[in-house]
Amino acid sequence: MTKDACKKIVLDIIADIAPDEDISNLKPDVRLRDQMQLDSMDFLDIVMELRKQHGIEVPEADYIHLASLDSCADYLTPKFEALGK
C-alpha cells in the first residue's frame, strides 16, 4: 500500500465522520484539528472505523499519530502492509 492510498482511506473515513465539512483541500502536513472541526469523539470514530473496516488497532498511546494526514500515513501504512494490504 502506498502512503497516498492510506491517506485516501483516512479521508474516506473523515468524510463520513464530518459530512458537513469540505475536505477537498485538507493540507496533509497540518493538524486535522486545525483545519476542521474534529473533537475527541470524532478521533475515536477514526479509531473505530479503522478497526471495523480494516482490522487495524490503534492503541491509545498512539492516537497522537493520527494528528495529520501525513502522520496518519506514516503510522498506518506499515500496519496495512503487515496485514498484506
Add this chain to the structure above:
Amino acid sequence: MSFQQTRIVITGVGLTAPNGNSLPEFRQNLLDGVAGVEPFDVRYMGRLIAGVCHFDTLRYQTKKGLRVGTRAGSISIYCAHEALKDSGLSFDSVPKDRVGIYIGCTEHGNVETENEIYAISKFNYDTKYWSHYHNPRTVANNPAGEISLALGITGPAYTIGAACAAGNMGLIHAAQMLRLHEVDVAFCGGVSESIHTFGIFAGFKSQGALATHEDPKKASRPFDKGRNGIVVSEGGCIYTLERLDDALARGAKIYGEIGGYCVNSDASDYVLPNPGRQAECVRKALTNAKLTAADIHIVNTHATATPMGDIQECEAIRAVFGAGCPDTSINNTKSYIGHCMGAAGALELAGNLPSFGDLIVHPTINVDDLDPLCAIDGLVLNKPKKVAKVEAILNNSFGMLGINSTLIVKRFTA
C-alpha cells in the same frame, strides 16, 4: 399571589406527527380525515405498519449532528425550534439560565442499544466494536439535553419518564416550575422514537396488542368493534409555556391557559388500566381547574384501540361525563396517527387547540362499526363537528404501570 393563582399560558407550538410537520398542517389533516400510518420495515420482524414522521431533519441540524445524536434528539430539536419560532420570543434577550426543558418520554435508549447489539453481532459480539457514543445517546435525559445543546439553554433540561402519560406530564411539570419561578420560559411536551426499536413491536405482538389491517391507514381504530391493537408511532410536540404576565408584557399570541391537571397511579396492575383511578384522575383535574364536567367541551381520549383498554377508558369517561354534559364532545387522535407514546398527550392536545378558534371538533376516524361498549355520549365519529362553544379541553393520557395524567386547557380570556 398563591402557587395556583399564577396563570400559565401556551405561547408556541412545534410538532412533527405522522400526518403533519406543523400545527396548521396537522390540524388540517385531522379535519380532512387524513391518517398517517404506512408500511414500515422492522428489524427481525419484516414489514409491519407504523406512524412515521417525515420532517426536514436538516432544517435545524447539521449532518454531523444527526449522525452523533439520536432520533429522539432530532425530533426534539426540530419541535423546539419550531415552537420557539412560533412563540415569537426574542430569544437572544432571554437569559438562557432561566429557560427550562421538560420532555416527556415513554422510554429512551432502547433504539441505540438494539442498534449496537445488532452492530456487534457482525463482529461475533466483541464489545470492542461497541460505540463510544452509546452512553450519551442512551442517558434518559438525551432528548432534553440535545435541545439544550442546540439552543444554548443552560437552565434545567431533563426528561420525565411516565410511559404513555408522559406528554401531558411535560406540560404539567413545566407549569409547576413556572409557578415556582424556577424558570421564566419552558420548552415542554413529549417525544418518541419508538418505531426504531423492534422491541416495542415485538412486545405488543407478544401481548396480542399490535394492530394489523390490510390498509395501514385504517389500522388504528379506537372504539371500532373490529379494533385489534396499537399502531406504534413516532412523533414529537413541544410547547413554549410562560407566565401570563410575561406573555402579555411581550404581546405574545396565546393558544390557551393551563386550567388544571392531575397525575395519579392505579397501583393495581403492570399493564391493565383501572377505570376507577382514571375517573378519579379526571375528577381531580376538574377540581384543580375549578370546573365541572359540563364545563368541558372537548375530551380527547387516550384510547389506543386495544380491545380492553378502550372499554375501560369509556367506562371512566362515562362515570364522569355520563349525564348532564350535553355540550361535551369526545374525540380521539390516535385513529389518525397511531400511538406516539411519549409524544401522544402533547400531540393530541395540539390537534385540539385550534378548536378554541374555529369551534370545530375533529372526529375519531376509522369507526365503521362502533363497539356498543364504547358508545359514550358525545363521541364525534368520522366527520368533524361544528359546536357552539369551546371553553375548555380535557386531555387524557394514561400509561403502563398504571400512571394516569389529565390536563385541562382553557380558552384564554384576560
